[in-house]
Each structure stands twice: as C-alpha cells, then as structure tokens.
Amino acid sequence: MLSMSFLVTVIWYCRRLYSFLAQLLKRWSNYLQRKLIRNLSVLTEVDLLGYSVREWKGETQQAKHMREAYEELFWSCHVKYLRQVRRDNYCVLRAVLFQIFSQGIPFPSWMRERDILKLPEKLLYSQGCNWIQQYSFGPERYTGPNAFGKLRKCMEALKTNWIEIIATKDHEERGNICNTLFSDESKEHKLYEAIKFIMLYEVVEAYEKIKNREEPIHNLFSLLLARDSSSDPLSFMMNHLNSIGDSLCLDQVELFLLGYLLEVKIRVYRLHRFNTEEFQVNYPDEYRREWNEISLLTEDDRYYHIPVFRT
Template structure:
C-alpha cells in the first residue's frame, strides 16, 4: 500500500514537473521568436493590398495614386505579397542580397574564377591604392590603417555565408539560415560593405583599362566615370560609396553596377512612376538570358521592399 502511494506521488510530481518544463520551454520559444522578429531586418510576408490600405489611407491625390499602383501590381503583375525591408541606408543592398541568398543563387561567374578574399590586398599592394585607408564602413567613418583588415573580414563574411546558403538545397532550411543571418546586424553590415568594396574594385579595374586604352569596358562604367562626382575611383569612393549605409542609399547608376557585378537582373517597380514608362525598370537594362531575376518595389527610389509573386 505504501509502495503504491509512493508511486502515485512520484507520478504526480513528474506530471507537474513536465507541465512546468513545457510551459517554460513555450515561454522561452515565444521570447526567442519575438526577439528574432524584432531584430529581423526583412519581415515575413504580408498581403500586398492590405499593406497598401494601411500605408496609404485617406483621399489625397498621392494616396489614391499609390493605391492604384499597388492594385496594378496585384492584378496585372501577379504580386500578391510583400516583405518589408528595414528602412535604413543599407536598404537596397539588403533587399537584393536577401533575395539572392533566399533563392539560393550561386556566386556570379567571375567570382568563381577569382578569390574575392584577395581583392583588398590586390587593390592596396598590387595597384597602389593607398587612399583605401579613407574607406568608410557605413556610419563608421575614417578607420585609417585598420581599413584593410576590416575589408578582409567583410569579404570573408560574404564568401562564407554565400557559399553555405547557396549550397543548401532545402528551401525551408535556407529560409531559416537567411532569417538568422539577417537578424545579426554585425554580420549584415559586413555583407553590405563587402559588396560596396567589390563595386569599388571593379571601378578601379575599369578606370585602369580606360587609362591604358585596353579592351572596351561596359558602357555603365563610362556612364559612372562621366559624372563630375565620380570621375575617378577615389572620388567615386569619397562622394558616393562612403556615404552608403550612413547618409544615402545607392542611386540608379550604382544599381546598374550592382546588377552587373552580381549577374542578376534587378526588376524594380517604381510606384511613384505609375502610369509612366518608368514604372518598371531593369538594372542593368542589358543582361544575359541565363542571369537570375530578382524584384524590388519602391515608393520613392530611396527605400525598397521585396514583392512576392503568386500565379
């Protein structure tokens, strides 16, 4: 009899302990989920027309125009959902890289042939660009002699994460990896700074080819170097790249360069240009058929979100 009572007491205690641990685990899971959601720089998808109705209430001319533009996306372009992207000055780089990673798009062909980890060293030592010490990492300006080491770490972060995620074939697992990566601000910023540096490196290469009258370069480099504010790589860095992530986003010329270097066709739906020929724009406008396509939508050419298609 005593033994039976003891077993009942143990069973009751185990049930209470199990219930307590289950509740504790549930609360911890909910806490982590809330923390992840707060930190996630690319939010989960929401209904496109519902988002439009919330963002553009009222009967002003601009609100009506934007709602009509969203309806055009929904009915004619088959865009049913949108993922909001954190509105800061890395916004467009974030929206582009998130899609490249989440779709499992591999390295561009030129990146498979060259070790991108060696690009900072090559620029500094082989090409004598000592002015790279004036490179700014978004809000962190003027790192001086530390610039080379920081750039190397940025390139390592980009190469490692891109290789790991693109090699993951399971869509759900890849999505979880992307959510984790785009919840880590430090890693995120390294990705964007690596892309900025690759843009700078390619501009240096093109500039040298122009000076040495070597093989023809892509016309977007001619367009970029024709600007008074970026007539050479140093001015391109000082007047444009250094401010990206700090006070400005990429402008349209840099978007052309971004698509060209990453070998993706970037289709942008510019809602403020609805009912004009500039409503849909491709960056670059000349691209190869085998390139993957990603899409962005913007209301103002400053902040960008990710549209999701459904047939």
C-alpha cells in the same frame, strides 16, 4: 500502504514538474520567436493590397495614386505579397542580397574565376591604392590602417555565407539560414560592405583600363565616371560609397553597377512613377539571357521592399 502513498506523491510532483518545465519551454520558445521576428531585417510575407490600404489611407491625390499603383501590381504583374525590408541606408543592398541568397543564385561568373578574398590585398599592394584607408564601413566613418583587415573579414563573410547558401538545395532550409543571417546585424553588415568594396574594386579596374586605353569597358562605367562627384575611384569612394549604409542609399547609376557585377537583372517597380514609362525599370537595361532575375518595389527610390509573385 505507506509506500503506495509515497509513490502517489512522487508521481504528483513529477507531473507538476513536467507541467512547469513544459510551460517554461513554451515561454522560452515564444520569447525566442518574438526576438527573431523583431530582429529580422526582412519580414515575412504580407498581403500586398492589405499593406497598400494600411499604408495609404485617406483620399489625397498621392494616396489614391499609390493605391492604384499597388492594384496594378496585384492584377497585372501578379505581385500578391510583399516582404518588408528594414528602412535604413543598407536597404537596397539588403533587398538584393536577400533574394540572391534565398533563391540560391550562384556566384557571378567572374567571381568563380577569381578569389575575392585577394581583392583587398591586390587593390592596396598591386595597384597602390593607399587611399583605401579612408574607406568607411557604414556608420563607422574612419578606420585608417584597420581598413584592410576589416575589408578582408567582410570578403570572408560574403564568400563563406554564399558558399553555404548555394550548397543548401532544400528551399525551406535555405530560408531558415537566410532568416538567421538577416537577423544578425553585425553579420549582414559585413556582407553589404563586401558588396560595396567589390563595386569600388571594379570601378578601379575600369578606370585603369580607360587611362591605359585598353579594351573597351561597359558604358555604365563611363557614365559613372562622367559624374563630377565620381570622376575617379577615390572621389567615387569618398562621395558615394562611404555614405552608403550611413546617410545614403544607392542611386540609379550604382544600381546599374550592382546588377552588372552580381550578374542579375534587377527589375524595380517604382510606384511613384505609376502611369509613366519609368514604372518598371531594369538594372542594368542590357543583360544576358542566362542571368537570374530579382525584383524590388519602391515608393520613393530610397527605400525598397521585395515583391512576391503568385500566378
């Protein structure tokens, strides 16, 4: 009788312990989920028209104009959902790279032929660009002699994560990898700085070809170097690239360069230009048929979100 009572007591305590652990596990899971969602720099899909109504309330001319632009996207362009992107000065790089990774788009052809890990070394030693020490990593305005080592780590992060992404064929699994990557600020910032550096490296290459009167270069480099603020690679870095991630986003010319280097057609829906020829713009405007296409949505040419299509 005593042993039976003891057994009942043990079972009762085991059930209480199981119930307590189950509740603890559930709370911990909910906490981690909330933390992940809070840290995500690219949010999950929301209904496009619902977003439009929430963001553009009222009867002002601008509000009506923007709601009409969203309705045009919904009915004519088959954009049914929207993924909001964190509004900071890495915004456009984040929106572009997230889509490249989530779609499993491979390295551009030129990147498959060269080891991008060697680009910082080549720029510093082979081409004598000692001014690379003035490179700024977003909000980190000055790194000096540490710039080379930091750039190397950024290039390693880009190459390693991109290889992992394109090796992941399952769409859902690839999405989980992207969510993890784009919820870690330190890791994702390395990716953006690597892309910035690649842009700088290619401008240096184009500039040298112009100086040496070598093979013709793409006209976008001529356009970029024709600006007073970026007439050479150093001024391009100091006046444009160094501010990206800190106080500025990419401008129109740099979007052309970004699409060209990553070998993707970037289609941008510019809602503030609705009912004009500039409502839909491609970066670059000349692209190869085999390039993958990604899309951006902007209300002001500063912050960008990701449109999601459904037929």
